[in-house]
Amino acid sequence: MKALDAISRGLAFVGALVLAALSETGAVANFFARTLVASLSPPYRLNLFFQQAEFVGFGSLFIVLLTGTFTGAVFTLESVQALQRVGMESMVGSTVILAVARELGPVLTALMVTGRVGSSMATELGTMRVSEQIDAMEVMAVDPVKYLVVPRLFAGAIMVPCLTMLFDLVACVGSYGVGVGILDIDEGAFVERIRWYLDPYDFTHGLWKSIVFGIVITLIGCYKGFHAEGGARGVGMATTQAVVIGSIAIFVLDYVMTSVLIQFMPV
Amino acid sequence: MRRSFDGRPKSRYSCVVIHIEGVYKSFGEHAVLKGINLDVKAGTTRVILGVSGSGKTVLMKNIIGLMRPDRGQVVIDGEDITKLDNAGLLKVRSKFGMVFQQSALFDSMTVFDNVAFPMREHTTKSEDEIEARVHECLAVVDLHNIDTKFPSELSGGMRKRVGLARAIVLQPKCVLYDEPTTGLDPLTTESVDQMIIGTNRRLKVTSVVISHDIGSALAVADRIAVINKGEIVEDATPEELRQSQHPFVQEFLHCWFKKQ
Secondary structure (H helix, E strand, O other): OHHHHHHHHHHHHHHHHHHHHHHHHHHHHHHHHHHHHHHOOOOOOHHHHHHHHHHHHHHHHHHHHHHHHHHHHHHHHHHHHHHHOOOOHHHHHHHHHHHHHHHHHHHHHHHHHHHHHHHHHHHHHHHHHHOOHHHHHHHOOOOHHHHHHHHHHHHHHHHHHHHHHHHHHHHHHHHHHHHHHHOOOOHHHHHHHHHHHOOHHHHHHHHHHHHHHHHHHHHHHHHHHHOOOOHHHHHHHHHHHHHHHHHHHHHHHHHHHHHHHHHHOOO | OOEOOOOOEOOOOOOEEEEEEEEEEEEOOEEEEEEEEEEEEOOOEEEEEOOOOOOHHHHHHHHHOOOOOOEEEEEEOOEEHHHOOHHHHHHHHOOEEEEOOOOOOOOOOOHHHHHHHHHHHHOOOOHHHHHHHHHHHHHHOOOOOOOOOOHHHOOHHHHHHHHHHHHHOOOOOEEEEEOOOOOOOHHHHHHHHHHHHHHHHHHOOEEEEEEOOHHHHHHHOOEEEEEEOOEEEEEEOHHHHHOOOOHHHHHHHHHHHHHO
């Protein structure tokens, strides 16, 4: 009987977790729909969009360029070790850049942006929520979703793909620098293999993912901040959850989108 | 049906800006409002007085539409706002200004931008006109030369005044005050009381004040509704309230008189 009770309680706990996750996902989807509807009607507040685009894009530039350069460099170092075993070290450029363009570029860019932008948005909106600034906006007949969330969402959707392109570029530079400059791989073979094996679609494959990641990062950050409660502790929890859930969402969506893109848009 | 002098039907609420009837509100098992009935007449200062946790702020949020009651009506200017969608509520809220307990100033904006915010969002006035109106409202609350300061650089009393300047910038019909004197020293409390009285008289607005400060309530109110555990237990003028025989009101007054 005790064993049955324990199993029953365990199942109930798992069930409660699943229900909570589904409920939260539904609430986020509802919030996304509300944001999209709010974005369709004027005023469009382009000045707020440009402010957020500067924060998301220009503000994340350094960390993305740094991460991209070292990702390209380190991945080249590791890949050469493996490819030398089969005498294919000249393939290192195309191997690294293919992986960066399709996978590492969008995912690592999104993870860097989640840590910086997602947490910042959750903190800012959470602080506004607990100090009643969002209530004040509603009382002044200004839709807070339209004013606060719409510019952030569009900034994420546009700037994260831009950052991903820059990531891909500096990763290529990092890979070239290590492969040709340090490891003495033939420059002609390095470049020729890239031209031979890579397709423009490999880059657009990554960019489609980065658009979705940009939307998800800003959406989750804004959602968590918008619904923060319980003072400073609540804002802290919202910030942590925005980063954790945003990161998990990136990995899950990466798998889903890769499956869909391979299925419907194969190379 | 009452009729005006030209024969058109006259709303039963024509002198009443806010009419609350049979409002109930619960959060889970916890009932916060239990059948509130309240009228606020145009041009008057109405105080809703009660201890912490009595339901004052929840009632305020139901009046302004930030919450919807589980049951009952909240009629603003003849329109039941409990039946409105978000777009309809936004229109009704343009008739209100509200001063929040912590002022709720936007901390990323200067004092000038905070007070100008409603005008920039809802009017097509030029920046010169906006500047003139902002300075006019800041002068009403006796603040000068603080345009470029941020809320974090202001004292509590100054933040309340800026909050009021922002609340009146669009000339609302009704100004709501959520615990305006909480956390303020006696001198600043007195100046906030005078600010509420002055605003009501000069601008001829209707004022609704949520408070637990009985001294301020007696000073500013035309009528006081005492709320206890989600119910209105007394609704009277300040003079009538001092003579009230209700046990809770007597205890409330007794505690205050003891402190005096």
